[in-house]
Amino acid sequence: MQDVGMRDGLQAEPVFVPTADKIALVDALSDAGLAKIEVTSFVSPMAIPVLADASEVMQGIRRRPGVVYTVLVPNVRGAERAIEARADELNLVMSASETHNLTNLRMTRAQSFRGLSEVAALARQAAVPLNVSLSCAFGCPMEGDVPVPTVLGWCERFIDELGARGVTLCDTTGMAYPSQVLALVRVCRERWPQAEWTLHFHNTRGMGLANVIAAIEAGADRFDASLGGLGGCPYAPGATGNVCTEEIVHALQCMGYDSGVDLPRLVAAAKRLPALIGHPVPSQIVSAGRRLDLHPVPRDLDAIRERALARDG
């Protein structure tokens, strides 16, 4: 399990979470046993002021051996800062959809790829592994379905031309569905067995967990998820953000999968979020507890039983 709440979640919040609190949250995620943590984003502080303290956060966190501390990097300037901050991995992003890439990144896909190549050269020099996140891998909210060969074509370029260690297939707006996930991940797994395949799902249409289960069946390596379900619109009943880390860990644990995560610690970390961001989190495990977090038996149960049996006369 990889948590992206500190980056993908917090960047969607209007409030600046104090640097010390960010550091404490990342440390809590480390202690909970996450395999990988996307700590922050080295974007321009002007673009996303709430993540302006990226370097300080990277400097402040306690690095637990075995945990990969990755960061999002939009360009060469960001990559330089990230390498300086000793990130374990650089995560780059572009979209499988031309329209989405243009509207979201203000570049054509070809231009984005050229940018990625420059960052990749820098990463190679610094011997920092690279992951590329491909947005809209399961559909574009403006173009609709993205052809599978288009998706595979970009994966090929990331792995073969950029030398990426891993690719994240991102369901940016919650369009993925389980049979589609199963088919795409199977092809990727088979074609690039050595690559690390991460799946990034949103729960926009309620299919997040079902997609995770389909991806596991197809041999995916990792999942992005967000502590507390951060990153959606927490007031809307149909929260549209990232799948929630503790919901996924909880479900997988029920099914007998060991994600290596200590669920009570994870939930404790999620419960610290509302005070920091000023509103509740959409996590259904925070609100409902784990399935065997039992409710007390009513004190008057014996009396209820006696009254019931007395009616039998």
Add this chain to the structure above:
Amino acid sequence: MQDVGMRDGLQAEPVFVPTADKIALVDALSDAGLAKIEVTSFVSPMAIPVLADASEVMQGIRRRPGVVYTVLVPNVRGAERAIEARADELNLVMSASETHNLTNLRMTRAQSFRGLSEVAALARQAAVPLNVSLSCAFGCPMEGDVPVPTVLGWCERFIDELGARGVTLCDTTGMAYPSQVLALVRVCRERWPQAEWTLHFHNTRGMGLANVIAAIEAGADRFDASLGGLGGCPYAPGATGNVCTEEIVHALQCMGYDSGVDLPRLVAAAKRLPALIGHPVPSQIVSAGRRLDLHPVPRDLDAIRERALARDG
């Protein structure tokens, strides 16, 4: 697909939805192609005042050939009213957990079963088919896991002693998980191939759709779901109610299953709910649309592209 929103959903709402609106909603569900609709509950009007108009609703609905109009019936008095109202099926309920049965129905399970037997005798006389809903089939919020033999034992008594046509395995408080569902439904399907198996899931811990998919794999016949996701707490970000009919239909449609339901009609019906109940519904399809309900391409896309290319010089 079976919709239970008119009963299980509306009974959780404090407001009385006018009888004419209830009738119009049931008719909309019929038109949308639902296979079965739980129209109402013949409980005491004192116990659940918002469903006091059960007979009037049953009298007012337009019955579409092929659709099964079922009703919940708690006791002989309710069964008499339901039969008088020409219900196509009586749905009875008791719990697999003694503690839950006592706290929820104020009877021991043995007493509940005796009551069910009396209703069954009446239904047999009137030649009205019977379904029994077994609460807490996947766990009890107070007792914890309910042993599988206990669940199977009650199913056996419903089918063999009461002559029930079908059994609904209810995940009353959202404790079911996919591998558990797969195993239990497989056993039931194999042991009673002639019975109609319905699954009733709640989305309390985010596992609703994943459980539906597991149950389909195991050979389940039908699913309960609630229009708009009614029946939870719609203000809480982690809505804890029934799985949402249009979310399930949408996901199954994406995966190529034909549930026979006209999704746009279903969504249109769901969109009528907020005005009737006075608050938004948790449905993520109502808020986000279907996966291919595309967003418009920005008008200035060409300008964005030109500006981007101009930077290449």
